[in-house]
Amino acid sequence: MAQNLQPVVDKFESEMDIITLIARKRDGEALTTDQISWFVQAYTADAIPDYQVAALLMAIYLRGMTRQETVDLTLAMARSGDQLDLHDIVPFSVDKHSSGGVGDKTSLAVLPIVAACGLPVAKMSGRGLGSSGGTLDKMESFPGWSPDLTRAQFRHQVQEIGLVLAGQTHDLAPADGKLYALRDVTGTVACAPLIAASIMSKKLAGGADAIVLDVKAGSGAFMTSVAAARELAQTMVNIGRDANRQTVALLADMNQPLGQAVGNALEVKEALDCLQGGGPADFWAHCQEVAAYMLHLGQKAGSVEEGREVATAARDNGRALDKFRQLVAAQGGDPALVDQPEKLPQARLVETITASRSGYLAGVQTEAVGWTAVHLGAGRRVKGDKIDPAVGLLLPIKVGDYRHAGEPVATIHANDPDKLDRAKEELLATLTWSETPVEPLTHFYGVVT
Numbered sequence: 001m002a003q004n005l006q007p008v009v010d011k012f013e014s015e016m017d018i019i020t021l022i023a024r025k026r027d028g029e030a031l032t033t034d035q036i037s038w039f040v041q042a043y044t045a046d047a048i049p050d051y052q053v054a055a056l057l058m059a060i061y062l063r064g065m066t067r068q069e070t071v072d073l074t075l076a077m078a079r080s081g082d083q084l085d086l087h088d089i090v091p092f093s094v095d096k097h098s099s100g101g102v103g104d105k106t107s108l109a110v111l112p113i114v115a116a117c118g119l120p121v122a123k124m125s126g127r128g129l130g131s132s133g134g135t136l137d138k139m140e141s142f143p144g145w146s147p148d149l150t151r152a153q154f155r156h157q158v159q160e161i162g163l164v165l166a167g168q169t170h171d172l173a174p175a176d177g178k179l180y181a182l183r184d185v186t187g188t189v190a191c192a193p194l195i196a197a198s199i200m201s202k203k204l205a206g207g208a209d210a211i212v213l214d215v216k217a218g219s220g221a222f223m224t225s226v227a228a229a230r231e232l233a234q235t236m237v238n239i240g241r242d243a244n245r246q247t248v249a250l251l252a253d254m255n256q257p258l259g260q261a262v263g264n265a266l267e268v269k270e271a272l273d274c275l276q277g278g279g280p281a282d283f284w285a286h287c288q289e290v291a292a293y294m295l296h297l298g299q300k301a302g303s304v305e306e307g308r309e310v311a312t313a314a315r316d317n318g319r320a321l322d323k324f325r326q327l328v329a330a331q332g333g334d335p336a337l338v339d340q341p342e343k344l345p346q347a348r349l350v351e352t353i354t355a356s357r358s359g360y361l362a363g364v365q366t367e368a369v370g371w372t373a374v375h376l377g378a379g380r381r382v383k384g385d386k387i388d389p390a391v392g393l394l395l396p397i398k399v400g401d402y403r404h405a406g407e408p409v410a411t412i413h414a415n416d417p418d419k420l421d422r423a424k425e426e427l428l429a430t431l432t433w434s435e436t437p438v439e440p441l442t443h444f445y446g447v448v449t
Helices: 004-013 017-028 033-044 049-062 067-078 108-118 135-137 151-161 175-186 191-207 226-243 266-274 279-298 304-316 319-330 366-378 417-429
Strands: 094-098 119-125 164-165 210-217 246-253 347-355 360-364 392-394 407-413 433-434 444-448
Touching: 004 210, 017 033, 017 049, 033 175, 033 191, 049 175, 049 191, 067 175, 094 108, 094 191, 094 279, 094 417, 108 119, 108 135, 108 164, 108 266, 108 279, 108 304, 119 210, 135 164, 135 266, 151 164, 151 319, 164 319, 175 191, 191 226, 210 226, 210 266, 210 279, 226 246, 226 444, 246 279, 266 279, 266 319, 266 392, 279 392, 304 319, 347 417, 360 444, 366 392, 366 407, 392 433, 407 417, 417 433
Parallel strands: 094 119, 094 210, 119 164, 210 246
Antiparallel strands: 246 444, 347 407, 360 433, 392 407
16 A cells, blocks of 8 residues: 555655746646645745745746635745734734835825724735835834834734734744745736735734735736736635635725825825825825725724724824824834924935926826836845935826926935936836826726625
8 A cells, every 4th residue: 555655655745846846837837735835834944045936936927826826825925934813912903905006105194093093903014026115114214113023022012002013024924024025126026926925924924803905006006907906806805705804905096106205204204294184185085095994894983984084083183193103112213203204314315307398197107106216215126225215206296287398297305416317317208298188097996895
């Protein structure tokens, strides 16, 4: 009997080899649950070098993954470290995540709003990917603020102030932390299965009971079409459902930057302005909607409409801004800067860009806007690049707006004259104009439940 089983054992062992996995996926074959589990465990243990994992990521990017493969990858990544259970300290917690975007500083405003309404928010977040900025990079504009929390610190902060924003630790979803950084520098960011697995593995490991997903579609998103964004959203909602998490996804436009600010300290200032009742109208509308769904799932509002009202009240009465101060202070930052944003990092060179012609703004190459900010130093081109929190740009014009030639359309914040000159050329090239009126863009495309 043992002799008859030996070929099966030999085949199983031979398949637990990274080269075999790369070749299978290269040829369009599906990986098994065991193969995916082995790969995640081995890479987490540093038993597979980055160059081979990069090859597998590219094969996945080109060939895709089945629904089962995506679920297997997500669960394996979530199980690659500890998984939090927060029920002994809070009865119910909620989390949110964006699939990426240019100028998307939604978490900076939404998390304190929701926590101020008495609904604990336990969020693990990430760094910038490609042209999309990272929430942790933005918060590090506060000198001393750190996302590096132990499991005990994570739990304590949720219990104490009902809000935590942490990076991926060695304890929680460590496989995703490694893969996240490698995808950013191997051209494999915009891949639906990898995006879904990355997002949902952090959500599952973080212990949230409910998850609101903010899935972007457009020229500045990983999913450029609404159909692709809807597919990604449905994949993640399905994963959440399979893991017994209440999950909903909003489909939002990213054919132009969200709000006006693109760049770390600039986006922090815009979020603070929003929490004080100001800021761009599109940014507040987006934050209000995301917060409303979180509050509804967390039973702090009987409906989404009531959730909007509850969120607005938390902003207007100052409780949300106070919760933001608590978040900054709890993780080592100076809360005084919340009320003195002019003391956040500022660029030495600030220059206004004007319209090259008169007309209606017809379109924005939003990803290119994001890369303009990266080239200024607001993001990473290679793994390990140091971010300059002061640099970035303000783009106050929206699709459909009219400008006369010579009127301001953007402001660039830079610390290097050569980078400033390059940014001026790049930014103007991202804008297209029309002599006839252009309809404003739709902000939301729907909800996936």
